[in-house]
Structure formats: C-alpha cells, structure tokens
Amino acid sequence: xxxxxxxxxxxxxxxxxxxxxxxxxxxxxxxxxxxxxxxxxxxxxxxxxxxxxxxxxxxxxxxxxxxxxxxxxxxxxxxxxxxxxxxxxxxxxxxxxxxxxxxxxxxxxxxxxxxxxxxxxxxxxxxxxxxxxxxxxxxxxxxxxxxxxxxxxxxxxxxxxxxxxxxxxxxxxxxxxxxxxxxxxxxxxxxxxxxxxxxxxxxxxxxxxxxxxxxxxxxxxxxxxxxxxxxxxxxxxxxxxxxxxxxxxxxxxxxxxxxxxxxxxxxxxxxxxxxxxxxxxxxxxxxx
Numbered sequence: 001x002x003x004x005x006x007x008x009x010x011x012x013x014x015x016x017x018x019x020x021x022x023x024x025x026x027x028x029x030x031x032x033x034x035x036x037x038x039x040x041x042x043x044x045x046x047x048x049x050x051x052x053x054x055x056x057x058x059x060x061x062x063x064x065x066x067x068x069x070x071x072x073x074x075x076x077x078x079x080x081x082x083x084x085x086x087x088x089x090x091x092x093x094x095x096x097x098x099x100x101x102x103x104x105x106x107x108x109x110x111x112x113x114x115x116x117x118x119x120x121x122x123x124x125x126x127x128x129x130x131x132x133x134x135x136x137x138x139x140x141x142x143x144x145x146x147x148x149x150x151x152x153x154x155x156x157x158x159x160x161x162x163x164x165x166x167x168x169x170x171x172x173x174x175x176x177x178x179x180x181x182x183x184x185x186x187x188x189x190x191x192x193x194x195x196x197x198x199x200x201x202x203x204x205x206x207x208x209x210x211x212x213x214x215x216x217x218x219x220x221x222x223x224x225x226x227x228x229x230x231x232x233x234x235x236x237x238x239x240x241x242x243x244x245x246x247x248x249x250x251x252x253x254x255x256x257x258x259x260x261x262x263x264x265x266x267x268x269x270x271x272x273x274x275x276x277x278x279x280x281x282x283x284x285x286x287x288x
Contacts, residue, residue, distance in 0.1 A: 159165055 156165070
C-alpha cells in the first residue's frame with residue numbers, strides 16, 4: 001500500500017525483564033588476526049556522515065509495526081468471518097434438519113395413509129369374500145335341506161329296519177336275559193338227561209343180572225319161572241311209571257322245551273319192554 005494507516009488505538013506496552021542463567025567459565029577466545037595483505041588506506045569521517053540509528057530506524061519500525069497490526073487485523077477479520085460462516089452453516093444445518101424431519105414426517109404420514117388405504121381395501125375385499133361365502137353357504141344349506149327333506153325319513157326307516165334304532169329294554173332282554181335263560185334251561189335239561197341216563201343204565205344192569213340169573217337156573221326152576229314171568233314184566237311198567245311221574249312236572253313247567261325229551265323217554269321204555277317180551281318168548285320156546 002502507498003499510504004500508511006494511522007494507529008488510533010494505542011497498544012499497551014509493558015517492559016519485563018528476565019534473568020538468564022550464568023554462563024560457564026571458559027577461556028577467552030584468542031583474537032583472530034588474519035595475515036595482513038594489501039595496502040593500508042585511511043579514510044577520514046566527519047561528524048554526521050555515518051548512519052543515525054534513531055532517525056533512520058523509526059520509519060522502518062513504523063512500517064513493520066503497521067504491517068504487523070494490519071496482518072493481525074486481517075487474521076481477526078478472517079476469524080470473525082469464519083465464525084460467521086460457521087454460524088451460518090449451523091443455522092443452515094438446523095434448517096435443513098428441520099426440513100428433513102418435516103419431509104420424514106410427511107413421508108411417514110403418506111406411508112400411514114397408504115397402509116390404511118390398503119388395510120381398508122383388504123378389509124373390504126375380505127368382507128365381500130365373506131359375504132360371497134355366506135351366500136354360497138346359505139344356498140348350499142337351502143339346497144341340502146330341500147334335497148334331504150325326503151332322504152332323511154327314508155334313511156331313518158332303513159336304519160330302523162336294519163336294527164340301528166332299537167328299544168333298550170328289548171335289546172337288554174335279547175342280549176342279557178334270554179342267553180342266561182337258555183343256559184339255565186340247558187343246564188337243567190342236561191341234569192335231567194343225565195339222571196335219566198343213569199336210571200336207564202341202572203335198570204339195564206339190573207335186567208342183565210336177572211337174565212344171567214334166569215339163564216343159569218335148572219330146567220325145573222325154569223318151569224317155575226315161566227309161571228312167574230309176568231312179575232318182571234310188571235316191574236318194568238312200574239319203573240316206566242315212575243319215570244313218567246318224574247317227567248310230568250318237567251312237561252308241565254317247560255312244555256315247549258321238554259316235549260321232545262318227554263316224547264323220547266316213553267319210546268325208550270316201550271323198546272325196553274319189547275326187548276323183555278322178546279327175551280321171555282325165546283326162553284319159553286327153549287323150555288318147550
């Protein structure tokens with residue numbers, strides 16, 4: 001710059017002193033005396049011809065101080081400008097963050113609106129689907145009722161005829177009482193048949209023993225026995241009578257069950273009587 005700026009504000013200057021450490025003792029450096037060359041020349045200097053420090057250095061110092069202050073002012077202004085730039089950037093960042101937050105809020109609101117719209121649409125579609133399914137179910141139910149109106153009675157009739165629907169008392173009688181009654185009747189009949197069989201076997205053994213006894217008697221005794229032959233034949237009807245008398249209560253109590261057995265027993269006695277009469281006839285022929 002061509003012109004200097006006058007410093008209006010006086011900077012406070014303070015003089016301070018500082019004591020340095022003492023130097024160590026060392027031997028003095030010998031003077032260096034170069035070898036003398038050339039020729040000795042002398043010059044005479046008068047007063048005022050040499051450099052005056054106080055006069056000549058003052059403008060230089062003013063220039064240096066002015067440049068230093070100017071540089072300091074520039075740096076301070078630069079720092080202030082940087083601080084303003086930072087403040088402006090901070091303000092811009094805050095404004096930008098606020099705008100971004102507002103944008104995010106609007107985007108989130110738009111997203112919620114879209115989701116709500118999709119949810120409402122989905123609910124409406126589900127409602128329509130349910131209405132359609134309900135109408136189909138109602139139609140199917142009406143068709144099934146109309147179709148099964150005549151089918152259900154026929155099915156129940158078939159099931160009733162097949163025996164799926166039954167009277168519990170009748171079923172209990174058929175499944176519990178009648179099998180028990182049949183087993184009891186069979187046991188009773190078996191006991192009676194066993195008694196009759198034992199009685200027939202006893203009668204048969206007795207008759208066989210008597211026949212053996214009659215066959216071993218002499219001829220003189222046989223003639224006497226021939227006169228007394230009706231006695232054993234008379235005893236047989238008595239036995240048969242006893243058996244008939246024993247059979248009579250059975251016939252009266254169980255007429256339908258014991259009728260075949262009752263019919264067989266007289267036939268057995270009749271055949272026994274015929275065998276006895278045939279044996280008696282053969283014995284009479286032998287005696288003659």
